[in-house]
Amino acid sequence: HDTGQAHLIADPPPRRAAGTPDADVDAPEAWDVTAGNAVIAVLDTGVDLSHPDLAPNLWVNPGEVPDNGLDDDGNGYADDVHGWDFAEDDPVPQDRNGHGTHVAGIVAAVAGNGLGGAGVCPGCRIMVLRSKLDLAGTLEAIAYATRNGAGVINMSFGDGSFSRLLRRAIARAGARGVLVVAAAGNQLGDNDMRLVIDEDGDGAPECCPTYPASYDLPNLIAVAASNHADRYGYRTGCAIRNGEVLPRCAFTNVGHDSVDLAAPGVDVLSTFPSGTYEVLDGTSMAAPVVAGVAGLVRSVHPEYGPVQVRNAILNSVDRPDGLRSWWNAARTELMPGSFTLTDGRVNALRALSGSPDARIARSDGTIAGARRIRRVAEGRVAWPEDANDVYRKRLIQGRRYRVLLDVPRRKDFDLFVWEPGTLEIWQCWSPGTPCKLVASGVRDRGEDELVVFRARRTGTYYFHVNAWFTRGPYALRVARR
Numbered sequence: 001h002d003t004g005q006a007h008l009i010a011d012p013p014p015r016r017a018a019g020t021p022d023a024d025v026d027a028p029e030a031w032d033v034t035a036g037n038a039v040i041a042v043l044d045t046g047v048d049l050s051h052p053d054l055a056p057n058l059w060v061n062p063g064e065v066p067d068n069g070l071d072d073d074g075n076g077y078a079d080d081v082h083g084w085d086f087a088e089d090d091p092v093p094q095d096r097n098g099h100g101t102h103v104a105g106i107v108a109a110v111a112g113n114g115l116g117g118a119g120v121c122p123g124c125r126i127m128v129l130r131s132k133l134d135l136a137g138t139l140e141a142i143a144y145a146t147r148n149g150a151g152v153i154n155m156s157f158g159d160g161s162f163s164r165l166l167r168r169a170i171a172r173a174g175a176r177g178v179l180v181v182a183a184a185g186n187q188l189g190d191n192d193m194r195l196v197i198d199e200d201g202d203g204a205p206e207c208c209p210t211y212p213a214s215y216d217l218p219n220l221i222a223v224a225a226s227n228h229a230d231r232y233g234y235r236t237g238c239a240i241r242n243g244e245v246l247p248r249c250a251f252t253n254v255g256h257d258s259v260d261l262a263a264p265g266v267d268v269l270s271t272f273p274s275g276t277y278e279v280l281d282g283t284s285m286a287a288p289v290v291a292g293v294a295g296l297v298r299s300v301h302p303e304y305g306p307v308q309v310r311n312a313i314l315n316s317v318d319r320p321d322g323l324r325s326w327w328n329a330a331r332t333e334l335m336p337g338s339f340t341l342t343d344g345r346v347n348a349l350r351a352l353s354g355s356p357d358a359r360i361a362r363s364d365g366t367i368a369g370a371r372r373i374r375r376v377a378e379g380r381v382a383w384p385e386d387a388n389d390v391y392r393k394r395l396i397q398g399r400r401y402r403v404l405l406d407v408p409r410r411k412d413f414d415l416f417v418w419e420p421g422t423l424e425i426w427q428c429w430s431p432g433t434p435c436k437l438v439a440s441g442v443r444d445r446g447e448d449e450l451v452v453f454r455a456r457r458t459g460t461y462y463f464h465v466n467a468w469f470t471r472g473p474y475a476l477r478v479a480r481r
Contacts, residue, residue: 001028002228004410009267011237011282016046017267019228021322023345025289027120030296031111032347035123036293038295039146039154041083041376042288043138045095046130048273048371049082051101053109059125061148083128085138093130095367097124100130102280103156105271106288108295116277117269120292120348122301131156134164142169146176148421151298152309154291155182156284157208160196162427166474167215170296174219179298179306181291183283184224184253185210188327190339190411191222192387193466201232207253209426214220214258216366216424219306221294225252225265225286226345230320233266235281247331252283254326254339256385257363260310261317263289263346297437300352300439308356316354317344326384329469331438338385364389367422370462381413382471388425391463393478396456403450403463405441415441415449415473420459452481 002024006016039059047054063073064081088251094280095101104119104126111122114260131137138155145153153173157381170180187197195208208214213222225233232364234250253259256259266284267441272278290313297309304312328335362369365388371377373391381389397403405415417438418425428437440463455461465474 009236023230026349036121036299039299041127041150043129045097046095047104047128048101059068059127085130087132093128099335102270121295124295183287184215186251190257194419222259223287224262226262230321251405258339312354316350374464377476383467397458400481402449402481404477410473412468416464418462
């Protein structure tokens with residue numbers, strides 16, 4: 001609830017900063033309609049189960065008798081009263097890190113108890129799923145949440161590894177009525193692009209795209225971070241010099257096709273272990289804001305499926321002017337553009353009456369939205385709002401094909417050809433993922449891209465044009481050689 005008041009910041013000095021009035025999600029106004037009653041699973045590092053601002057709002061498994069060592073409800077987990085610890089394989093998902101507790105408080109900290117603050121959905125219940133955030137634990141946690149009644153799963157984590165198994169698990173959860181909310185990432189990257197950013201120096205790229213946020217699934221919402229001035233997320237304490245934002249202080253990932261909207265994720269005060277509170281930054285803090293809003297929507301509209309909840313949220317965003325610019329590729333200046341699907345910041349009150357119908361057309365920059373090409377296609381790509389165009393064509397096994405991308409002078413476009421069975425563009429580079437890339441053309445600025453190959457099997461191939469941080473028209477030609 002931003003009245004322009006001074007607030008603590010995550011990266012002092014200074015110790016405090018002031019926001020812009022009404023740069024908020026209108027949560028108190030939404031609470032006049034509902035405080036929520038949905039079950040929201042927090043898949044994270046666990047939760048401080050005894051925190052006084054969280055304990056009353058923990059989900060309680062109605063079929064389980066506490067501490068009797070038995071699996072009373074027959075779900076495969078004994079004494080799982082509040083969830084499960086998939087890291088230690090026990091029924092006590094206690095947080096030893098702090099991250100999950102902070103996220104849980106943003107979702108559903110208790111309101112009106114005189115402590116700390118209130119979560120976005122203060123009447124919702126928190127299902128606690130502790131994991132090492134490895135693939136095996138995450139898959140099992142998603143299955144648990146789906147089978148045990150969660151309507152929303154918050155995933156405030158991610159990296160650059162594409163996983164068919166994780167994508168399939170999220171899709172299956174959607175088929176069973178579950179909405180997934182994921183953090184877009186904190187690498188100052190664009191999830192519409194293939195960018196190798198090894199932020200922690202471990203030799204593995206954390207970005208971009210960042211998964212699970214970047215999976216093109218209808219039951220998933222990807223969330224960027226905004227701040228107290230309704231601009232994309234930058235760390236307050238280090239950001240201002242002579243009235244200008246420093247690029248090293250900016251962090252949120254964006255992506256017109258792959259990131260849906262923004263939510264407050266800078267200087268967020270929330271619960272922390274040992275009954276305390278901390279102020280943190282990150283898209284990890286933005287995602288649970290949207291998860292809480294999703295809980296409010298599900299509470300008012302229990303008849304909605306996950307796609308309808310997603311539509312209601314995306315169709316009702318606020319669009320402040322500050323979300324119409326972000327950093328250029330070189331991180332040297334702010335530039336105007338369209339950096340998320342909605343160009344908006346979530347609004348809890350408006351989401352309660354938001355249209356559940358799809359009003360945003362499927363992007364032709366994805367495998368699912370690929371357009372058919374016969375021999376020649378003329379188009380235009382423009383970073384950031386239209387970084388990718390994807391075409392599809394059925395090819396015959398054993399035949400040779402020539403694909404030419406006619407690039408304008410001084411422009412830098414790239415060409416990728418993907419095999420049948422490709423689920424997403426950019427999925428090729430992750431360890432353990434079957435590579436569906438046939439060939440690529442990534443020559444220098446102003447040079448046409450040419451790919452010649454023999455089809456290894458009959459099926460639908462995909463021809464992907466990427467604007468490498470530039471814009472302009474092109475001609476794409478696919479022909480037998």
